[in-house]
Amino acid sequence: MKPLQISRVTKHYGKQVAVNAIDFEVGQGEIYGLLGANGAGKTTTMRMVLGLIHPDEGHILWQGQGYSVELRRLMGYLPEERGLYPKVKVSDQVLYLAELRGMKRSEADKRLRHWLERFEVPDYYGKRVEELSKGNQQKIQFIAAVIHDPAILILDEAFSGLDPVNVELLKATVTELRRDGKTILFSSHRMDHVEEMCENICILHKSNTVLKGNLREIKRSFPRERVLLDTELEIRGLDRIPGVRSVERREAWTEIRIDKPEVAQDVLRTASEQSEVYRFQIMEPTLNEIFIKTVGGQNRS
Numbered sequence: 001m002k003p004l005q006i007s008r009v010t011k012h013y014g015k016q017v018a019v020n021a022i023d024f025e026v027g028q029g030e031i032y033g034l035l036g037a038n039g040a041g042k043t044t045t046m047r048m049v050l051g052l053i054h055p056d057e058g059h060i061l062w063q064g065q066g067y068s069v070e071l072r073r074l075m076g077y078l079p080e081e082r083g084l085y086p087k088v089k090v091s092d093q094v095l096y097l098a099e100l101r102g103m104k105r106s107e108a109d110k111r112l113r114h115w116l117e118r119f120e121v122p123d124y125y126g127k128r129v130e131e132l133s134k135g136n137q138q139k140i141q142f143i144a145a146v147i148h149d150p151a152i153l154i155l156d157e158a159f160s161g162l163d164p165v166n167v168e169l170l171k172a173t174v175t176e177l178r179r180d181g182k183t184i185l186f187s188s189h190r191m192d193h194v195e196e197m198c199e200n201i202c203i204l205h206k207s208n209t210v211l212k213g214n215l216r217e218i219k220r221s222f223p224r225e226r227v228l229l230d231t232e233l234e235i236r237g238l239d240r241i242p243g244v245r246s247v248e249r250r251e252a253w254t255e256i257r258i259d260k261p262e263v264a265q266d267v268l269r270t271a272s273e274q275s276e277v278y279r280f281q282i283m284e285p286t287l288n289e290i291f292i293k294t295v296g297g298q299n300r301s
């Protein structure tokens with residue numbers, strides 16, 4: 001059994017259901033993707049895992065145990081809304097938070113210096129938070145979330161607002177934490193990040209689970225409706241093939257959207273009748289396409 005179990009968890013705010021009977025489990029050394037449109041219930045779920053709010057129904061267990069103060073010390077949280085005190089020095093703030101998690105100040109100080117070096121910002125140690133850019137404040141908040149070496153890490157939109165270099169830096173760090181055996185709950189609106197990092201996902205929509213499982217298997221279960229084609233000569237009449245939805249010519253290839261997978265063979269036949277075919281690839285749907293199809297479809301119903 002995986003160490004983090006979320007079972008039939010429901011949460012109401014007044015009459016409104018924020019999370020409705022959701023189930024999932026996260027393994028050690030796993031980054032689990034919690035996805036959903038705005039207001040779907042992701043933050044509410046994360047706050048329940050953290051024990052900041054409590055489920056009305058269902059239960060959340062870590063290694064078979066319910067919430068406790070000791071358990072809270074095993075958790076690291078990067079909230080979506082960044083919450084550092086602007087006037088306080090980086091070192092004072094992070095060391096205070098580390099002590100709250102049960103660390104000795106001297107040990108926390110060593111770890112803070114290590115992380116600042118690692119993020120190539122050692123000179124931030126004595127700066128006030130307000131002197132740092134938004135993205136760099138986020139790096140500090142990330143350090144505050146991991147300084148006590150938590151077993152469970154909860155990352156709500158961890159990479160938002162970061163430049164591409166810092167996104168890569170944090171991505172590599174999170175991947176390393178997974179390798180170290182951490183249990184990581186990861187929420188993001190950036191489907192490419194989720195696709196890159198998560199093995200299993202759960203998509204919430206209006207408080208309900210609409211899709212859940214192994215990402216690779218989910219992708220295989222969706223029809224392949226996109227073809228990439230590169231030919232020596234330009235192909236005429238692609239858009240007249242029944243079942244072809246759109247034809248977009250790009251610099252290096254043509255992208256063809258089709259109604260159903262079988263139409264791909266008609267595309268290949270038409271192309272090879274007219275030219276040598278350099279590349280013909282039937283593409284798996286991206287997570288972004290799956291998300292839009294799933295959540296968009298639910299919106300229409």
Ligand SMILES: Nc1ncnc2c1ncn2[C@@H]1O[C@H](COP(=O)(O)OP(=O)(O)OP(=O)(O)O)[C@@H](O)[C@H]1O
Pocket residue numbers: 013016017018019036037038039040041042043044045080
């Ligand atoms: N403190 C609260 N009081 C009342 N309703 C709340 C509260 N917090 C969240 N909600 C409601 O619960 C639902 C789920 O919100 P939640 O913040 O969990 O969504 P989310 O998936 O994290 O959204 P986003 O992507 O916008 O951050 C929403 O309808 C929201 O309005």
